[in-house]
Amino acid sequence: MPPHPFPTEKLRDWFRKNKRDLPWRRDRRPYSVWVSEIMLQQTRVDQAEGYYRRFMELFPDVGALAQAPLDQVLKAWEGLGYYRRALHLHQGARLVRQDHGGEIPSDYNRLIQIPGIGRSTAGAILSLAFNRPFPILDGNVKRVLSRFYHITRPLDQSETGKTLWQKAAAVLPEKKPGSFNEALMELGALICLPKDPGCARCPLRKGCQARIKGDATELPVKKPAKKIPHFDVTAAVIRKAGKILITRRPEKGLLGGLWEFPGGKQQPGETLEACLKREITEELAIEITVGEPFLQVRHAYSHFKITLHTFFCRHRKGRIQKIGIQDYRWVKPEELNHYAFPRADRRVIERLTEHGHLPFRPQRG
């Protein structure tokens, strides 16, 4: 018997009294667990909640999701970020329909093969929906276990990951593993916070090594973040006959599958105008005239920042070819809301349409 057995019952008691009423807790179907877990990857509960409700309204079951066009799924995901999640979820629904008769599998090896489902999400689906004893290791659980067992090695080392998975499996009870996993996550979300361990209110305080040592706020240890580069990016608002040209990004990579105003990153020694002309020619094989600057938007992604410089432009010459884009479309301003755009482009659209119509701009060379 170790000196500090894990206080499972204390955690369960605390959870029973303090659990939040969240939409995905009212529905433990594998599909609901799946959707919510994907949405909650690297995403706060508060941010995911509204998206989850709308998503379940639009796509109430695997069949509905599999049947829906990807555009509609991306539109439902717009603003939530990490758009590959939406693509994978959609692909996953089609795979479940095709390979599993529309039923989400209840075994680890099959779950892990569904795109977007990794070890932790598989553990969530297995424990929460199927009541099978598989651990979850998300940011909350990592923090709680790092502190309880006083794990001082940096979180992003593979050895640390192995240790944490081992602990998560070791503390997992055979009975009701799902609610136990939830309780562990909820503790990390409500009490054992990154900058405030809340030890006085914590049901695990008795055996927690970090509390005993008094260094809970130092754990878990993370390597220092790298500096984030900044780029200047241009985008063209090309108008013709009351319509605007929008292009669709490739399915892979940043903002995959989303629509945007075409453009790209400024190169060293290049003017913004030259950058825009070059990018448009490279991606669409047409020549444009760059007119008045419109809006500048500053925006932060996860690993770089940009200033987006937009310009009103005119299509001068050539026929559009889909070189660096997946698709393109000429749309009326009011139709822009039917498409999924990145946040930065959304800001441009807001300004573009805020008087109910496009502001007049002289069209000159």
Place this chain on the structure above:
DNA sequence: AATACGGGGGT
């Protein structure tokens, strides 16, 4: 082992 991948909210 390191990096790509969004957006929002707290401090």
Place this chain on the structure above:
DNA sequence: ACCCCAGTATT
């Protein structure tokens, strides 16, 4: 400004 979030896939 910096940190972090119910992580996964790719390199």
